[in-house]
Amino acid sequence: MRTWFIWIVISAMMVSGCSSTLSPQEASQARQNITADVTQLKQSLSQHVPDIQQQTAQSYAYLATFMSRFKAPIVGAGKGIGVIYNNQTHTTTYVNINRFDLGAGLAYGHYQALTLFANEQELQEFLDGGYKAGFTNETHGLDNDEVGEGSYQITGDWPYKTYVYHVDDQAVVGTYQFRTLSINKELTQTAVGEARVANKVNKDNEREALQWHRALPFFAQDVVDKGYDLPNPYGVSLIYAETKQTMTITELEAGFSFWDRGRIPMMFVTFDNNSSHSRSPQLKVDAWLFPFMNLFASVGKVSGTAHIEFELDGNDLIDQIGLECKPFPPQPLCQKLYDFLKDGSVHVPLDVDLDGYNYTLGTVLAAGWNDFFIAVPVSFSYIEMDKANAQELVLNASARIGKQFSWSRGHSIDGYIGASYLDSDLTLIGKHYLPVGEPNEYIDYKIRQENIDKWMMLVGANYNFNKVWSISAEIGYKSSDKQQFISSLNYRF
Template sequence: MRTPFVFTSCIALFMTACSSSIPYEEREEIRQSIDDESEQLIEELAEVYPEIHAQLEEAEGYATGVMSNIKVPLVGGGTGIGAVYNNVDDSTTYIDLYRYDVGAGLGLSSYRMISVLDTPENLEKFSEGFSESSWGTDWNISASGIETEQVYYLEDSEIPTYLVFESSASAVGSARLMSVSVNEELTETGVGNAKFANHESAGDESNPKWDRPLPFFAQDVVDQGFSLPLPFGISILYAETKQDMTISGLEAGFSGINGGSTIPMEFMSFDNNYSHSQTPQLKIDAWVFPFMNVFATVGKVNGMAHVEFQSDGSVGNGIGDAIIESPICSRPGPGKPDFCDSWNGSNGWDAALDVDLDGWNYTIGATFAAGWRDYFLAIPVSVSYIDMKHARAEELVFSVSPRVGKQIPLKDTSSVDVYIGVSYLDSTLTIYGEHYGQLPDDMHITYKIEQENIDKWMGLVGASYNFNRSWAIQAEYGQNGSDKRQFVSSLTRRF
């Protein structure tokens, strides 16, 4: 019969293993404890079911685990830890066990289990992790495991399983979700909790084996003590940017002159020009090399560009006479536009335009990044092309955003990243359009404007909450005085 100390140590074992990242120096001791517990469980079951040895040897493999569950009205759950022993290649995969309950009842139980993985499919299922829902009832009351154990063999279940209840008091009817996931630290896959390649050890305490297709040369850096993030990612992003712009030149023409072709307007001046855009985006990325991630995004651009301009009252580039004599300005009566007088060198005129920005954003880029313990450095570099609807505007954006930060480990594999940095963004926007104000007979001014952002640099702060290695949310804010502001948020799934 097992002693209270052995069972207590087993519970302490899985509580430790399911906490945050396990240091290299502690992993071997935990693995050995799990293996010893598994062997002892098999020997105990053999006293009741002598055929278990032959059954396990003939199977593809078997999974062991220890679980502790609690159920209060409406909700409940449990955690555990175990291992999958592969008889085909003699490998061992260490696993975390989770159970979630929703339903009526009360319960408190602790048990050990062995599942016989009698098919390759079941072996693969437990070795790679899975989630499975079910509906069930528990009706049992037992004494402490010191004196009495309840032993069951669930032969008719999808996966033959032995259960040993060490303590149990429950009356539960609930919907359940059972989740099995690979414990990356104990199994030593080389996958870490950080978003970037992170140096965790001197590389001589363990021998992780990287078995994923990317990144290239992963095994080389894993052997040096680095852990790596999951190689592929897909994200949903939202970016909102407002920044002052400068006009580098204007070309304009009248629809009734020279077919409406535009020519430079050097006598125009501009003030209070800015753009404001919102861009939801879809992003995919992959770690091609351990310290280099490549990505591409596509997004919908919505917003506006505000342009204010005025003439200095002079005639420019030899077109004044043609404009003055044109039907627009030569017609008698009150229908003549106010700006016609500016072409006689008298009074200037001004106008303000709000141009709708409606189009698509296409981005390619790379992030160069590495971490040391809980600190990291990341340098994203990208080039974006923005194509507005009906070719009303075209924009080319170059950006680089170095940032440094720290990861703060939390419970299980969750963590919070906080960082600061700077962003350099060079944006050139070409706007095409027509102006119909005060012009008769559907005549209009055609124009072309080159805009460029004034403030290239801004400071930024950001944070992300990493639910686990696979899911994370992030928010980032950047600003340069009151003239440039940017907010970016994202939801990321890694696999």
Template sequence: MNSIHLIMTALSLLFCFHPAAGKTAEEATRDRVLEPGNAIQGKPYPAYHPDSESERTWDHALPFLGQRALDRGFSLPLPYGVSLIFFHQNQGFSIESMEVAFRKDVPYKNIDFIDFSGAKVDNTSWQTKLDAWIFPFLNAFVTLGSVKGTGTVPISIAKADLYDFFTPNLCSGGSPPAFCEGYFSAVAPIDYNGYNYGLGLLLASGYKDWFFAAPITYVITNVNVSEDNITAFSFIPRVGYNYRTPRSGKFGFYAGANYLNTKVNLTGHYELPLAGDPNVGENVTVRYRMSQQPLDVWNALAGINWELSSEWSAVLEVGFSENKENQTLNVNYRF
């Protein structure tokens, strides 16, 4: 609540800002571009141009205080939007806790002798987003989409621990047999699909050709490899600059960071080929249930917003860190 109050206070100060009079030829040309008939304002961020002296009328119900924002020099995007979003991500994750069962007819058991280091997931998602500007600096939106992906979970089990699981004390004596040394290693695949839905807020503002935006999103995902819903909270502050062209619209270049906090419970199974091992004598189905978190909670991002008209815009964004990479393509229509 305090953060939102500070933002509202800052924006109210911007509304009351009156710059010195006088324009260069370049500024006058820019103001003509901002006239309603020539405006290219499809991007989802308000822009502040205090030198504009044209009288404009805001004839939409939203956002609240829209006319006041225009009177103070802001150029507002159209109030409502619908977006189609494609998202791809590849990331590593760490295992926080794990349970396994070595047969289908036995319950899960907490263990600590299996190493899952190097686990990764690769997923794609298609999303539909509906949004509306509630205030000139505040956008609200909802999302609905599908998700699918694959992953790999490297499994490394000490032979001594596995033998002792099937035959207690077989390898835990003072002088264990030679076959107790070493590890059983395998790579368990993950194949999942499901759907998600979420809601969020976007805090944004701009000054001349600079803009700032910070979406906050809460998403719930249901997938076939998790007994519980997956919840995720993200915060993505970014700052950018708009470059205007005479005929090709406006290009907004921006950079920022992505904070993603999520905790996932996954279930799966993998069959260890141990039928030829004299101490086990059968293939072992390892059923696992784990709680995992991404290795990188933060990653950097950069993107470009192409504002073709007041109605149409498209965003291409890439994110990167040591253990996470993602790409986003967003096509937006405003009305």
């Protein structure tokens, strides 16, 4: 168990080291700086476009962009940050912008721009992101579109009305421009929260209106409007699970190689050391379908063993088969059984290889309030073995209650306790050769094995590096007869 946990910790540290996260104070200061820059941009443009304040106020929404760029005769590129003010919903969205130019022209330096959106459709087209293309003419001092020295209006096939103000920028450009857009999640005060479940942290009237820009979960905006923050809707996890538990035999069918009646139900005596021990690395994907309901699926490689022992009583066996072995001399089949059962019974120990694959489907019902949370995962797994004629069905349901503790730069830890119900039903079919009778004679068996202790207590923690990356570990324990360890590296987007 320890080796896998250390590996996941190292992986998470490497991931965390590559992630840039602003503290709440730094993000707040950055937003203030951008707001001041937007005010200055409007003032600069108003010298040449006197009604710029009126135009922005009357637009459905507008974008202020701050870019740097370089353009050689054929190709060019630029990047920057922008902020979208929606006059209808009174929301503010920060975006990362990259542009690529193909065509004639020269440009270098820094420039700022105001883009006006006339309606919701234009804004949504812009927010959809991806690659957007259009021909732009950014030559200074156009005859019909001149807006004053030091600024100009973009013309051509560009679909949005845009005014550009150059700071130390020089441009004579007529190019086909490609643009990529992504929401800046560190600066945008979205409803994506720090918690891994829907978490109500504010009263309905204590925060500004926030917009949910994702397709899932359904009805997200309804709960956001009620003061809930939501986690990123999609997730990918690398999981390692290890389970040890005692088992009991509930059904046994057996037959013998020297008779043709096949397997029949048998009376048997079980021993105390029936058990299973499995290990499974898994890949899991999940999505929040509704704000309080997550659906997930996983596939993994299973390795382990099941140790089984049972004892067949000779007299019961002969009675169940329905043989009449008296008076002597017994018929040949009876003699074979006497050879098998010369001590009155036969003891059968089995070590079955459980290597195979597991497939899991499940759901999580969860909600939080002021960083306290409750989660109820339910899953159903099917395990198919490669090297043995065996399959296992596992039903797992649990309840967890916990709290998130946060500190600087988006780091937090979720601690929780709970109880888990695990019902494991393992069916094994095979042959067991016994060191009695003729060579290569065997018992043909079918065994159904179930775990004895289905309930256990659990305790766990999830360490969040930010809203995207986290690592978790959980221990389930009933006694020395039932133990479980699960760890995971998680990515949300």
